Amino acid sequence: MDEKIIKKGSWVQIHYIVLQPSERADNVPQDTKQVPLELWVKGYLDNDAPIGSNVTITTMTDRKVQGTLVSQNPPYTHTFGRQIPELLSVGKELHALISKAGEKA
Amino acid sequence: MNSVFDSVAERKNEILKKALGIDYSEFELPGVAFDYEGMMGKIGYTLDEIRSIQAETNIGNTPMLELRNLTAAARALAGPGKGARIFVKDEATNPSGSFKARRAAMSCHYAQQRGYAGVIAASSGNYGAAVASQANMRNLKAIIVQELFDSHHVGQPEILEKGRICEAFGAEVVQLTVGPELFIEFLRLLDETSYCSASLYSPFAIAGIETLGYEIADQVRSMCNRDPDAVVITNAGGGNLTGTARGLEKAGCTNTKVIAASVDITGLHMASDKAFNRKSFTTGHTGFGMPFSTWPDRTDVPRNAARSLRYTDRYVTVTQGEVFYMTEALAQIEGLERGPAGNTSLTAAFSLAQEMDRDQVIVVQETEYTGAGKHVTAQLSFAREKLGINVRRGNPKEQIPGENIIIPEGPELVKAQNVDLDDLKRSYCKNILKMNNMSKEQLTEADIQFIAEDTKSTKEHIKKLFVL
Numbered sequence: 077m078d079e080k081i082i083k084k085g086s087w088v089q090i091h092y093i094v095l096q097p098s099e100r101a102d103n104v105p106q107d108t109k110q111v112p113l114e115l116w117v118k119g120y121l122d123n124d125a126p127i128g129s130n131v132t133i134t135t136m137t138d139r140k141v142q143g144t145l146v147s148q149n150p151p152y153t154h155t156f157g158r159q160i161p162e163l164l165s166v167g168k169e170l171h172a173l174i175s176k177a178g179e180k181a
Numbered sequence: 182m183n184s185v186f187d188s189v190a191e192r193k194n195e196i197l198k199k200a201l202g203i204d205y206s207e208f209e210l211p212g213v214a215f216d217y218e219g220m221m222g223k224i225g226y227t228l229d230e231i232r233s234i235q236a237e238t239n240i241g242n243t244p245m246l247e248l249r250n251l252t253a254a255a256r257a258l259a260g261p262g263k264g265a266r267i268f269v270k271d272e273a274t275n276p277s278g279s280f281k282a283r284r285a286a287m288s289c290h291y292a293q294q295r296g297y298a299g300v301i302a303a304s305s306g307n308y309g310a311a312v313a314s315q316a317n318m319r320n321l322k323a324i325i326v327q328e329l330f331d332s333h334h335v336g337q338p339e340i341l342e343k344g345r346i347c348e349a350f351g352a353e354v355v356q357l358t359v360g361p362e363l364f365i366e367f368l369r370l371l372d373e374t375s376y377c378s379a380s381l382y383s384p385f386a387i388a389g390i391e392t393l394g395y396e397i398a399d400q401v402r403s404m405c406n407r408d409p410d411a412v413v414i415t416n417a418g419g420g421n422l423t424g425t426a427r428g429l430e431k432a433g434c435t436n437t438k439v440i441a442a443s444v445d446i447t448g449l450h451m452a453s454d455k456a457f458n459r460k461s462f463t464t465g466h467t468g469f470g471m472p473f474s475t476w477p478d479r480t481d482v483p484r485n486a487a488r489s490l491r492y493t494d495r496y497v498t499v500t501q502g503e504v505f506y507m508t509e510a511l512a513q514i515e516g517l518e519r520g521p522a523g524n525t526s527l528t529a530a531f532s533l534a535q536e537m538d539r540d541q542v543i544v545v546q547e548t549e550y551t552g553a554g555k556h557v558t559a560q561l562s563f564a565r566e567k568l569g570i571n572v573r574r575g576n577p578k579e580q581i582p583g584e585n586i587i588i589p590e591g592p593e594l595v596k597a598q599n600v601d602l603d604d605l606k607r608s609y610c611k612n613i614l615k616m617n618n619m620s621k622e623q624l625t626e627a628d629i630q631f632i633a634e635d636t637k638s639t640k641e642h643i644k645k646l647f648v649l
Contacts, residue, residue, distance in 0.1 A: 094362070095182060095186065099182050100360065101361060101362050104360055104452050105450055105454075107455045111332035111454055114330070114332075116330075117353070117355050118348075135353045154336075154342055155559060156553050157560075157561065160558050160562070160572070163505065163588065166510050167509070167510070168513075170250070170254050170510055174257055179257050180253065
């Protein structure tokens, strides 16, 4: 457990297991049935607590939710990725096609 | 399941009725039928009223853009005299970046009128963003429930972006791993909060899209002096197609062909933890398009107002690689950076325009915003680097969804593939029997009449297809 104490009122993310594998619905595929249904939600921390402890938060809609404290000010990690060389020439190819055919845009 | 979920699932009908306030039983008819037009009429909004409600939150009247370079490219590939003019309705200019704002506007207006304190939507896509945006404009609280992570806590980049935008609009975002039990968590939240269910499939949510069809008719008439010959619509849950087709009908476009287009992801199971991130499209694909066409009443409302087969003249599929190619083409020769998922209909239209005459008009019915996570480069980087999916140029016909993504070697390889509508109609009939627990011999003439209307067929055709 991380010793750093997150202060009450901080913006945090919590996690909990909604359904254990044994509790999954009958109609889910085998691979899904072998893993739990997990949930993450963010809100303001109700009391000082370290990462990894069981806490209560108040969400944006003022709901009280309990779970394991996983992070403070969680970052957005999605990006535009790398450039894709297979796509770089698409415009050039189409412009060439249009002029070769003598089409007017 | 566990005791909390079991008790919620048992009270499903009661919870949904309270969360939407519509009694669907009044529209039920004897046998398998229900009064669809009666239900749509009962929403109590005329097209003018919908327009004025949508204007209150700055929705609609989006630009209709002529894609002159893409038309020229299609003509360069088409036979003599062929190559219709391609137009696109730039729905990305709605407040939350997609046509879904039209739907969300009606759900949030309804919730506000009925005095609900908030709204809840189960959406991993643009609809979540649209509800979050519209809810804050109407001073409603919003919870968006997303299916986002696989069991290794790897999130689909597009859905990560949707989570971010929902939070940017002030919503609470509840994020889950893969599984259809999301619906039970959605019900549990409705039960806990007494908020309104901002269903994608309520009569008013679908009516909200009618303005899109109506605007298309108006704009094409004023720009081209004719009705659109074809409107191509990305098809997933069927609402986009249903609402647009109804709007076109209301504008009197009786000869306009309504064409559905979906990305082919055959073989990737929707509820599979392992397959979840192997799809490079989170919507607009056959994983929604096929089941919803052939059994619309599988949703969070007793009777779905989105019934795509009722309005579909033709259904085509395109591949993931083809849509990525056309998304890049839209950016590089038309200067419009959009999508990619919303460009499914664009991809189909580029192929279909080549079958049509030069004086004809084909309309791509939507665009959607792009951004980190959503963008082509984000999706292809994720597929290639995180999942080891083989991304290459080649012939899209060699695609195996989840294994490879083949960017067409050239534009002549972008080819929409026809889906046999009769196959879909047969599946629809089988599903009707299954869901009603009956044999085909038990169908009455009134039942067959309903099936015919619900699949844009004649009674005779249904009898022939189904050997009745």
